[in-house]
Amino acid sequence: MEVKKAVIPAAGLGTRFLPATKAQPKEMLPIVDTPTIQYIVEEAVMSGIEDLIIVTGRHKRAIEDHFDKHLELELALERKGKHGMLETVQDISNLINVHYVRQKEAKGLGHAILCAKTFVGNEPFAVLLGDDIVRAKKPVTKQLIEAFAEKQTTVIGVQEVEDEVVHKYGIVDYSSSDEDLYKIRNLVEKPSLEEAPSNIAILGRYIITPEIFDILEDTPPGKGNEIQLTDALQTLMEQEEMYAQAFSGKRYDIGNKLGFLEATVEFALARDDIREDFKKYLIEFLQQDTDMLEEIAVAE
Numbered sequence: 001m002e003v004k005k006a007v008i009p010a011a012g013l014g015t016r017f018l019p020a021t022k023a024q025p026k027e028m029l030p031i032v033d034t035p036t037i038q039y040i041v042e043e044a045v046m047s048g049i050e051d052l053i054i055v056t057g058r059h060k061r062a063i064e065d066h067f068d069k070h071l072e073l074e075l076a077l078e079r080k081g082k083h084g085m086l087e088t089v090q091d092i093s094n095l096i097n098v099h100y101v102r103q104k105e106a107k108g109l110g111h112a113i114l115c116a117k118t119f120v121g122n123e124p125f126a127v128l129l130g131d132d133i134v135r136a137k138k139p140v141t142k143q144l145i146e147a148f149a150e151k152q153t154t155v156i157g158v159q160e161v162e163d164e165v166v167h168k169y170g171i172v173d174y175s176s177s178d179e180d181l182y183k184i185r186n187l188v189e190k191p192s193l194e195e196a197p198s199n200i201a202i203l204g205r206y207i208i209t210p211e212i213f214d215i216l217e218d219t220p221p222g223k224g225n226e227i228q229l230t231d232a233l234q235t236l237m238e239q240e241e242m243y244a245q246a247f248s249g250k251r252y253d254i255g256n257k258l259g260f261l262e263a264t265v266e267f268a269l270a271r272d273d274i275r276e277d278f279k280k281y282l283i284e285f286l287q288q289d290t291d292m293l294e295e296i297a298v299a300e
């Protein structure tokens with residue numbers, strides 16, 4: 001079976017990024033000048049996804065409006081002769097047909113996925129977390145779809161992480177590996193370093209078979225009192241083989257402040273229109289002596 005549908009959960013409360021996320025979803029935080037979720041939708045499109053659903057919460061409007069047409073703005077840009085910007089704005093609404101479903105309460109990632117059950121139906125589908133961006137030559141979702149094409153079973157995107165951050169992720173216990181593809185034996189959600197079976201962490205991209213939905217319906221709240229996707233995947237593993245694909249690319253967690261800042265700097269340096277000016281600024285800034293940097297830090 002082919003993977004043509006994708007789910008982007010974007011209904012979390014984003015408490016790590018308050019107060020910015022009080023009245024807007026963290027998925028709308030811009031990296032340079034583009035909302036995080038747009039990079040993710042573009043990844044889905046470049047991976048061959050044809051139907052997309054975004055699971056939204058209370059702040060649904062901003063996301064929906066972003067992928068909708070904005071006639072007034074388009075007319076104004078046309079009148080002012082800003083054709084390049086007009087094209088950029090039109091391209092966003094022409095990217096793909098986006099559907100929405102509302103998660104009424106942020107009961108966890110597993111629950112958010114369950115909200116997309118009717119949309120997905122009986123097909124394998126991709127999940128792209130709305131606050132994880134990956135810069136990669138080949139889109140990560142495409143890398144996972146290729147692994148799925150070979151194995152025809154659930155494939156989870158992973159990368160090796162440092163000891164210090166193991167407790168923040170779902171961690172994979174594997175029985176064998178073939179280059180970048182691991183056969184999963186077990187999954188542990190946010191283990192302590194002592195409990196962790198490896199350093200291979202689940203990082204925001206999945207291809208999942210539709211059998212997950214029945215399981216999610218019966219999955220009780222787990223860690224953090226949330227319905228955890230990892231718990232449901234563990235049950236799914238009793239029914240089918242499951243693989244973890246170590247994807248290539250650099251991943252940024254926009255939901256945490258440092259990840260957001262790293263993405264901002266690195267995406268800016270990758271942009272033709274501002275690279276040179278920004279590089280010059282950064283070099284000059286970092287050449288200031290330590291005392292000067294301290295002064296800037298306390299100037300606020």
Ligand code: UTP
Pocket residue numbers: 009010011012013014015016017055103105106107108109111112129130131132255
């Ligand atoms: P996170 O755990 O990073 O999101 O979920 P969060 O709960 O918003 O973050 P903090 O810890 O409070 O800062 C990963 C992804 O799953 C979505 C989030 O929007 C994010 O894209 N999510 C999470 C939901 O859609 N619904 C939920 O109930 C929880």
